[in-house]
Amino acid sequence: MKLVLETVTKKFDQKAIIEGASFEFEKGKIYGLLGRNGAGKTTLFNCISRNLQLDNGQIAIEEGDQRDDNYDNTSVGFVYATPHLPGFMTGYEFVKFFVDVNKERLAVIEDPQVYLARAGIESKDQHRLLKDYSHGMQNKVQMLVTMLVKSPVLLLDEPLTSFDVVVAHEMKELIISQKDHSVVIFSTHILQLAQDLCDEIVLLHEGKLTGIPSERIHDADFEEEVVKLLSTSHAENNTLNSILLQEGGQ
Numbered sequence: 001m002k003l004v005l006e007t008v009t010k011k012f013d014q015k016a017i018i019e020g021a022s023f024e025f026e027k028g029k030i031y032g033l034l035g036r037n038g039a040g041k042t043t044l045f046n047c048i049s050r051n052l053q054l055d056n057g058q059i060a061i062e063e064g065d066q067r068d069d070n071y072d073n074t075s076v077g078f079v080y081a082t083p084h085l086p087g088f089m090t091g092y093e094f095v096k097f098f099v100d101v102n103k104e105r106l107a108v109i110e111d112p113q114v115y116l117a118r119a120g121i122e123s124k125d126q127h128r129l130l131k132d133y134s135h136g137m138q139n140k141v142q143m144l145v146t147m148l149v150k151s152p153v154l155l156l157d158e159p160l161t162s163f164d165v166v167v168a169h170e171m172k173e174l175i176i177s178q179k180d181h182s183v184v185i186f187s188t189h190i191l192q193l194a195q196d197l198c199d200e201i202v203l204l205h206e207g208k209l210t211g212i213p214s215e216r217i218h219d220a221d222f223e224e225e226v227v228k229l230l231s232t233s234h235a236e237n238n239t240l241n242s243i244l245l246q247e248g249g250q
């Protein structure tokens with residue numbers, strides 16, 4: 001399975017944030033999306049998840065020789081940087097509601113307590129209102145429910161920044177387990193995290209997507225190269241690009 005982006009353009013007020021970006025993301029790999037503040041990472045995720053309409057180009061899901069240009073938003077699991085949860089529900093009530101609504105998409109249905117415990121929400125917290133959860137606890141719940149349904153595409157917007165070290169470790173394992181059934185893309189500003197977790201790193205810079213070959217990710221001068229690439233314009237970078245990067249993916 002592949003998520004295919006072809007010459008995608010998204011503008012806000014006539015200004016192109018994403019401009020003719022093309023890339024193929026494959027199932028079985030974790031992709032780290034890096035870009036400067038305001039580069040358009042969240043915008044790109046909103047385009048892939050059909051929250052935003054494109055100004056140009058296509059985004060499709062391909063499975064073998066089948067291509068779906070009109071997949072609906074249930075094909076995409078999206079873990080937002082800021083959790084979107086109904087604060088008036090308890091953790092238990094929300095997971096129960098989510099499981100009821102999605103029961104046809106779940107292979108096995110367990111008690112909400114089991115899911116919550118697996119995400120590290122202790123019994124004493126399971127019946128508290130979500131609005132009173134810490135940011136990290138809300139993130140855990142959001143990640144838990146998004147991953148339950150095993151969508152073909154999983155997007156994680158800066159996913160691990162609010163977790164303590166123990167939970168971050170567990171969540172990394174959980175993210176890795178998702179690549180068996182999903183195309184997994186996560187955005188981050190933490191280069192070390194991208195190096196640890198990703199099979200490929202993709203830069204979003206000046207509206208375009210460019211993949212860095214996996215064999216370069218662990219080079220000693222990797223950070224310096226990424227900083228250089230994200231600090232200069234594509235035109236200035238042409239020589240470096242041709243040596244280091246694969247334009248538009250493989």
Ligand SMILES: Nc1ncnc2c1ncn2[C@@H]1O[C@H](COP(=O)(O)OP(=O)(O)OP(=O)(O)O)[C@@H](O)[C@H]1O
Nearest residue numbers: 012013017035036037038039040041042043044189
């Ligand atoms: N709904 C909107 N209307 C107008 N402009 C928007 C909208 N959403 C995002 N933008 C602008 O698009 C640009 C890209 O924003 P986006 O949030 O996608 O960047 P990002 O790469 O996720 O940034 P960061 O790393 O800082 O979170 C920014 O200039 C932002 O102000």
